[in-house]
Amino acid sequence: MIATCRSCHQAFWRYRRDHPPSGFCSLSCHAAGPTKPKRDDVLPPKPDVVLANMVRHRLYFHFTTSLLGWYADCATCEELETDYAASLEYHWETASKELVADANYRWAQQTSSKANA
Ligand SMILES: [Zn+2]
Ligand SMILES: [Zn+2]
Numbered sequence: 001m002i003a004t005c006r007s008c009h010q011a012f013w014r015y016r017r018d019h020p021p022s023g024f025c026s027l028s029c030h031a032a033g034p035t036k037p038k039r040d041d042v043l044p045p046k047p048d049v050v051l052a053n054m055v056r057h058r059l060y061f062h063f064t065t066s067l068l069g070w071y072a073d074c075a076t077c078e079e080l081e082t083d084y085a086a087s088l089e090y091h092w093e094t095a096s097k098e099l100v101a102d103a104n105y106r107w108a109q110q111t112s113s114k115a116n117a
Helices: 027-032 047-062 075-116
Strands: 002-004 011-013
Touching: 047 075
Parallel strands: none
Antiparallel strands: 002 011
């Protein structure tokens, strides 16, 4: 059976129920004990979520809904900008892959219906 190690959070194949110790991929992981999932495993929030937080923060702290202003000495603004960049970078890649797959699918549908006609 496939299991997820409670220490290193890698998937591993358990051949026997009693070895390695239940819930761990190896004896060294068992010795290390269970840990919280790594922060890398957490996906960045969606760009529109970060954007909404940005708008809310600017409204309450800078009394504006504009995203164009630059508040160099505001740590929250800086943090949100960084989050937004990371979010765009991550989700843009995912989104564009989906778009390409969708376009390819439509193209295949069109060409096959023409061939049948
Ligand atoms: Zn492990
Ligand atoms: Zn700010």
